[in-house]
Amino acid sequence: MGASITEADMERVDAALHEVYDPEVGLDIVTMGLIYRVEAGMEKVIIDMTLTTPGCPVSDSLPEEARQAAARALDPGGDERVNLEIVWDPPWNPEMIDDDALADLGYRRVTD
Amino acid sequence: MAVSEASVTRKSPPSGGPPVSPLAVPPAWLPLAWLACAVVGLIGFGTTLAITANTIVHAPGAPTAVATVHIAMLAFLSTAVLGASHQFGPVVAGRRLRSVTAGLITLALWVPASWLLPFAFATHRPVLLEIAGVLAFSAVCLAAWNLSGPLLRRGRGTPVLGLRMAIVFLVLTAAFGATYAFDLHHGFFLLLPRRVLAHAHLGLIGWIGLAYVAVAEKLWPMFLLAHRPSTAAGDWAVRLVAGGVPVVAIGLLIPSVPLTSIGAGIVVAGLTAHLVSLAGVIRHRRRRMELLHAYVLTSAVMLIVAVWAAAIAGMFETSTAVRTRAVQTEIFALTMWLALAIVGHLHKIVPFISWSRMRKAGHTKAPNGRPLLFAHLVNAPAARTAYITGVIAAVSGTAGLAGSHVFLVEICGVALAITGLVVLVNLTSGPLRIIAIDKRAATESESESDSDATTETPTPVAVS
Numbered sequence: 001m002g003a004s005i006t007e008a009d010m011e012r013v014d015a016a017l018h019e020v021y022d023p024e025v026g027l028d029i030v031t032m033g034l035i036y037r038v039e040a041g042m043e044k045v046i047i048d049m050t051l052t053t054p055g056c057p058v059s060d061s062l063p064e065e066a067r068q069a070a071a072r073a074l075d076p077g078g079d080e081r082v083n084l085e086i087v088w089d090p091p092w093n094p095e096m097i098d099d100d101a102l103a104d105l106g107y108r109r110v111t112d
Numbered sequence: 113m114a115v116s117e118a119s120v121t122r123k124s125p126p127s128g129g130p131p132v133s134p135l136a137v138p139p140a141w142l143p144l145a146w147l148a149c150a151v152v153g154l155i156g157f158g159t160t161l162a163i164t165a166n167t168i169v170h171a172p173g174a175p176t177a178v179a180t181v182h183i184a185m186l187a188f189l190s191t192a193v194l195g196a197s198h199q200f201g202p203v204v205a206g207r208r209l210r211s212v213t214a215g216l217i218t219l220a221l222w223v224p225a226s227w228l229l230p231f232a233f234a235t236h237r238p239v240l241l242e243i244a245g246v247l248a249f250s251a252v253c254l255a256a257w258n259l260s261g262p263l264l265r266r267g268r269g270t271p272v273l274g275l276r277m278a279i280v281f282l283v284l285t286a287a288f289g290a291t292y293a294f295d296l297h298h299g300f301f302l303l304l305p306r307r308v309l310a311h312a313h314l315g316l317i318g319w320i321g322l323a324y325v326a327v328a329e330k331l332w333p334m335f336l337l338a339h340r341p342s343t344a345a346g347d348w349a350v351r352l353v354a355g356g357v358p359v360v361a362i363g364l365l366i367p368s369v370p371l372t373s374i375g376a377g378i379v380v381a382g383l384t385a386h387l388v389s390l391a392g393v394i395r396h397r398r399r400r401m402e403l404l405h406a407y408v409l410t411s412a413v414m415l416i417v418a419v420w421a422a423a424i425a426g427m428f429e430t431s432t433a434v435r436t437r438a439v440q441t442e443i444f445a446l447t448m449w450l451a452l453a454i455v456g457h458l459h460k461i462v463p464f465i466s467w468s469r470m471r472k473a474g475h476t477k478a479p480n481g482r483p484l485l486f487a488h489l490v491n492a493p494a495a496r497t498a499y500i501t502g503v504i505a506a507v508s509g510t511a512g513l514a515g516s517h518v519f520l521v522e523i524c525g526v527a528l529a530i531t532g533l534v535v536l537v538n539l540t541s542g543p544l545r546i547i548a549i550d551k552r553a554a555t556e557s558e559s560e561s562d563s564d565a566t567t568e569t570p571t572p573v574a575v576s
Contacts, residue, residue: 021483023464023467023483023484023485023486024464024485024486024487026487052334052337061468091339093339093398094337094398094399
């Protein structure tokens with residue numbers, strides 16, 4: 001039986017995910033709106049993450065980087081305590097980006 | 113740390129695209145080596161174009177003109193598309209190459225062949241021509257076998273289907289070349305203009321063009337961040353181009369004007385669908401316009417120029433001189449359609465591949481201490497310079513060939529060589545600069561630790 005997830009664990013995981021950057025846009029994945037869910041399970045942190053588009057250039061490395069960051073935040077035994085799932089529903093769009101960052105990047109709001 | 117498949121779960125994307133397996137990605141050095149050779153090919157193409165401009169304008173069938181065209185097709189365009197295929201095929205199909213070593217051997221066979229063949233044309237050396245032909249054909253067969261691993265995977269969408277067909281056209285184009293080489297001794301397959309045109313269209317549109325049309329369906333939505341409601345235009349583009357090119361080639365070979373016209377109509381419909389797809393991606397993009405848009409749109413303009421030039425050559429009653437100029441303009445415009453697209457996408461693809469490789473090697477920070485981003489690996493003003501010189505080349509070359517102005521073709525050649533040089537320096541210096549900064553920081557850190565250790569060492573006490 002592993003250790004349960006505490007509130008402090010969740011705060012560390014959240015901070016760790018803020019340190020993982022989308023290498024093309026230059027924003028962290030939380031500000032980008034790529035993290036849909038971070039929840040404490042019985043013994044694991046459950047993370048639902050998406051990517052900007054299917055076939056995104058970092059679709060192999062970014063989720064793994066996020067998982068590793070969360071695992072490091074939960075050490076010791078962090079590897080076994082993170083369950084990260086790539087999801088596509090709802091599809092990501094730039095409206096999910098933090099408002100200030102959206103304006104800085106000059107992204108278009110969805111109108112259709 | 114090894115990738116734990118158990119802890120990163122991937123669902124299939126809603127559009128049917130495959131989740132990418134990290135295990136399918138080939139080592140970075142393989143596509144990067146191919147792409148570097150392709151940029152050297154662009155420099156070579158520009159240089160030889162500037163040198164042979166007079167011959168190209170006044171005697172397009174002369175050996176040195178044929179040599180220049182083959183440097184463009186083999187050393188630049190085909191090398192770039194083969195390199196991109198060795199990265200794109202496995203990544204998008206989610207299945208690795210049959211052999212990474214075979215990919216390296218293909219490169220080792222292809223690059224010398226792609227230079228030797230034009231050299232043999234220019235210097236009238238049949239033996240060298242045969243050697244280069246054997247090398248090139250072996251490379252093509254090896255590439256087709258190697259890429260068939262990922263590309264034969266079913267259910268991977270239009271980009272993989274199109275690339276699969278493009279490889280078939282590559283083999284056919286190479287077989288055409290091999291037949292020419294064999295014919296040197298037997299004289300059964302004379303180099304008639306219609307055969308040359310069939311060969312050129314198989315290679316330019318069937319192989320390189322179709323590969324781009326197919327790959328763009330994956331790259332454009334990704335780089336332009338576009339969520340399109342439908343991919344129908346792109347699907348049609350790939351199927352129509354793939355279906356029309358053999359009809360054109362057969363029509364030219366038989367020869368049959370109606371068949372060639374039907375084939376050309378199908379190809380033009382496919383290329384129109386390709387442009388409609390581009391318009392859809394741009395309309396639904398979520399990013400502001402950037403340099404890649406400029407490259408892609410200018411490239412699309414060159415495609416339209418090519419179609420018009422082909423229409424003038426094929427549909428109107430004109431003199432032989434005008435028809436020859438129209439065909440030259442068409443082939444050049446098609447070349448620039450692909451050249452600008454390739455150079456534009458290189459500014460996205462190479463930083464991505466380099467970024468992944470550099471992170472694995474521990475280079476994770478930019479000089480400013482922030483996380484390393486793609487933008488740190490490309491110099492934006494240099495990328496804009498390459499675009500400007502590329503456009504100068506496209507405009508001057510088109511005007512030069514359409515109007516028989518040698519000096520404009522010379523300007524085109526110089527501009528292309530400069531474009532290649534700028535791209536080569538830009539895309540290699542970015543990563544090298546980061547590596548150099550990291551090395552310097554590591555050295556300074558080591559010397560600081562050494563000096564700390566020296567300071568902490570107790571002073572020896574003299575024993576008398």
